Amino acid sequence: MEQPRVFDRIADDERLDAVGDALRRGVHAVLRPGVVKDLLHGVFLGHPLHPALVQVPIGCFASAAVLDIGGNSRDAARLIGLGVLSSVPAAAAGLADYADSQQDHRRVGVVHAAANSAALVCYVASLALRAKGRRRGGVLSAMAGLTFSMAGATLGGDLAFRRAVGANHSEHASRVGPADWCDLGYVEQFAESKPTRRMAGDIPVLVVRRGEDFAVLHDQCSHMSGPLSEGELTEVDGVDCVQCPWHGSVFRLDDGRPAHGPATAPQQRLDSRVRGSRLEVKMA
Ligand code: FES
Structure with missing residues (x-):
């Protein structure tokens, strides 16, 4: 019998519901229907805002890795700083979409958010290590962050392209x-x-x-x-x-x-x- 894909196993895993439902309730408690919520969804764009915003941190983190490999740690740190800052609005838009999605999507969304949070922790640690002059540790921490970030992006792609989260369900x-x-x-x-x-x-x-x-x-x-x-x-x-x-x-x-x-x-x-x-x- 064919084994379900790993992402499908995540979508079917009810153990994620306790965390997922708590996160959903938390987002709904903070983000009430109104202008800010519409802004985060991207109603004014006619397109979900989250996929557009995530380009900035992902681009910064990937470019920082190239600079680190080339030995330009100083500019890499600047890009990592920009990536960390730009992650905040990207995460806010993602959480707004997450809270209004269906349960199997939320299970994948929880893991997507966990991977991106782990990436953020690694990048903040990378900046702290670099500030203390520990360049090697900073670079390694950033590489770990990039790995988590790519995993998070892959899960985001699964949500968008396989599960049609954010797609137009009336277009056909x-x-x-x-x-x-x-x-x-x-x-x-x-x-x-x-x-x-x-x-x-x-x-x-x-x-x-x-x-x-x-x-x-x-x-x-x-x-x-x-x-x-x-x-x-x-x-x-x-x-x-x-x-x-x-x-x-x-x-x-x-x-x-x-x-x-x-x-x-x-x-x-x-x-x-x-x-x-x-x-x-x-x-x-
Ligand atoms: S608002 Fe979600 S299906 Fe209509």
Whole structure:
């Protein structure tokens, strides 16, 4: 029988839940929904912020290793200092995403965070050793830090590319949703201001009736595929929105853009029209 990959074994390991759940509760206690949380998720970018921020410490640490090998310990120490400082916002953005992820992802996330924390400890120790004139110890400590950092980055890649953390879970709707008008049923079947789920061809859609108008979005949340039709209608800055029931992302009904994270990508939107007494939709 084929052995599960090491990362899959981590994702299945329930022993990580005690630490993972405590960390999640801690992040939620500190980071309440609002501007800072949205900023850390990257809502303003339309893209997760964490992968962009981690480029700085990883680049600094890798470059410092090259300088150390070349004997330029002084500039290596400067880069390590910059790498340590830039790790702080990168970790904050990662923790924000971590706290709004699902349990198997959090297990991998805990190990990812532990590897990066170990790297940070090694780099701080490296700076301390260099400050005392112990260059050899400082270089060895930095090399240990780079090893932990690469392990952390590999786990981050597993989260992003295998487990689709941070990916847009609504993007495929533009390709598999109905390109031509598709019937959703009689108009009177849709109650006023009540999220309703229907199938439009191969994709589930959320329909919200607002008088004579209809807002229609892909029903799978772009964050992690949560069912928007089971969410609550709400208002942000006077704009009608729907809130995902899973992690609280809020999307504008008019254009599908996220008003609040953790989602950063918009929901795919569908055009609608009433023909006779029936509602029809197609991908916008
Ligand atoms: S699935 Fe996470 S906010 Fe919707």
